[in-house]
Amino acid sequence: MSYDDVEIEDMEWNEELQSYTYPCPCGDLFQITKEDLKLGEEIARCPSCSLYITVIYNMEDFTADSNKALQPSKQQPVTVA
Amino acid sequence: MEESEQVKIEEKIERLWSWGAGTDGQLGTGRLQDEQIPQQLSLSLPSVSSLACGGAHVIALTSDGKVLSWGRGNSGQLGHGEVVNNLLYPKAITSLDNYFITHVSAGWGHSGFVSDSGCLFTCGDGSFGQLGHGDYASHSSPIKVSSFVDQNVAQVACGMRHSLVLLKGCLSNQVYGFGSGKRGQLGVSKDKIKSINLPKVISGFEDEEIVGISANGDHSAALSVDGHLYTWGRGFKGYEDSHLPQCLNSTSKFTKVTLGWNHALAMTGEGKVYMLGGNHLGVLSDLHNARPAKSLFDSREANLEKAPGLDGTKITDIATGAEHSVLVTENGEIKTWGWGEHGQLGLGDDGDRISPVTVNLGYDLNEAASIRVYCGSGFTFALTKP
Numbered sequence: 001m002s003y004d005d006v007e008i009e010d011m012e013w014n015e016e017l018q019s020y021t022y023p024c025p026c027g028d029l030f031q032i033t034k035e036d037l038k039l040g041e042e043i044a045r046c047p048s049c050s051l052y053i054t055v056i057y058n059m060e061d062f063t064a065d066s067n068k069a070l071q072p073s074k075q076q077p078v079t080v081a
Numbered sequence: 082m083e084e085s086e087q088v089k090i091e092e093k094i095e096r097l098w099s100w101g102a103g104t105d106g107q108l109g110t111g112r113l114q115d116e117q118i119p120q121q122l123s124l125s126l127p128s129v130s131s132l133a134c135g136g137a138h139v140i141a142l143t144s145d146g147k148v149l150s151w152g153r154g155n156s157g158q159l160g161h162g163e164v165v166n167n168l169l170y171p172k173a174i175t176s177l178d179n180y181f182i183t184h185v186s187a188g189w190g191h192s193g194f195v196s197d198s199g200c201l202f203t204c205g206d207g208s209f210g211q212l213g214h215g216d217y218a219s220h221s222s223p224i225k226v227s228s229f230v231d232q233n234v235a236q237v238a239c240g241m242r243h244s245l246v247l248l249k250g251c252l253s254n255q256v257y258g259f260g261s262g263k264r265g266q267l268g269v270s271k272d273k274i275k276s277i278n279l280p281k282v283i284s285g286f287e288d289e290e291i292v293g294i295s296a297n298g299d300h301s302a303a304l305s306v307d308g309h310l311y312t313w314g315r316g317f318k319g320y321e322d323s324h325l326p327q328c329l330n331s332t333s334k335f336t337k338v339t340l341g342w343n344h345a346l347a348m349t350g351e352g353k354v355y356m357l358g359g360n361h362l363g364v365l366s367d368l369h370n371a372r373p374a375k376s377l378f379d380s381r382e383a384n385l386e387k388a389p390g391l392d393g394t395k396i397t398d399i400a401t402g403a404e405h406s407v408l409v410t411e412n413g414e415i416k417t418w419g420w421g422e423h424g425q426l427g428l429g430d431d432g433d434r435i436s437p438v439t440v441n442l443g444y445d446l447n448e449a450a451s452i453r454v455y456c457g458s459g460f461t462f463a464l465t466k467p
Contacts, residue, residue, distance in 0.1 A: 010263065012208065023136060023189050023241055023458075025342050025402075025403030025404045025420070025458055025459060026102050026403075026422065026423050026458065026459040027102045027104075027105065027107070027136050027137040027153075027423075027457065027458045027459045027460070028104075048102075048104065048423075049422050049423065050422060051422075078156060078157040078164045078219040078220065078221050079157075079218055079219065079220050079221065
């Protein structure tokens, strides 16, 4: 059973993981790659537990011109003060 | 003789236990692993007065106003001026040394600190404006929130991607919200707000004195001095999101409220505990049984149920993780229920429980005068004082 339905615009692009991510209640992150999204995959899994979420997105945003792909909020670089 | 003196001295110290998800060092055990059984910590912490647990980090507040933090630090949420993947042991946040800190909160990836002089400091992930500095930058050291420099901040509450602030002695504009607002968790407007990066006042408390605020996941809550409970943000189990604070229709007078990602616990002055979010509260969102979204005009009371299996036992403290619940009984027992995959119930396995089960700490808690419990997303802490 899917833990939640999450819109792609609410997911964050994680450069390190090369994946769109969303917080998992276990403390880790649900993850899905652009390649998965291009293939129409809609399940983002957590590597640490059995939970997964259903990603709500428009497949054409990822299959067409990749430059036109939706730009979700990016994790901001941390200012080290 | 000497031996008994030794025992007496030992009894005067706080004891700290942790269990559950631990792969970011958040349990303070010095290991990067989950624990299904409570681990007594041998940390040389100065007198801890309270803890705040977030997505995977912990902040400890000491009785002399100092703060220490450990666990995940990839967004700067530990406040040590550097970005670290994780920190295995408590480390003092020295940049706040000149302040006497009285209140702390830990969100998914950000942290908030309140000083006795009424200043608010935030650090960590700022991608949604949840630090309140007027931008979307993240910070690895606590930065003073300038909107409140002329105000007297009493409390801060950090959720997944939002923050709430309670001011002291300011009845007309008491509670503020900032950060992500998509599910209504800011409570600042009936219209949908994606995010705001500066604190905005929450209306609806004009006739009430608010004494407590809570945030977790996309939920927000406040308690009035008269025991009224307000909730806003993501709807509980099949209920619609609420973009403005809604007073729970109940005759009970609540004294404490804690929030998960899909449920809430509320404790009354008589030590009764109620939950919002359904019978299988805390065992993940029960989508199969979810009711169709109801209008808020349908009383939210229908969604309020007594915590199961307590048979009138008086409860003295409550805590909620993302999908699990913890309470302390007047008999000095700690009970847990909900999601248990990471051992966050402390029952020695990874199973779920649908009603409270007693946790064995291997220590007689009757000896302790005070037992407090704290939950992060997938982990749990217990703090006992002699």
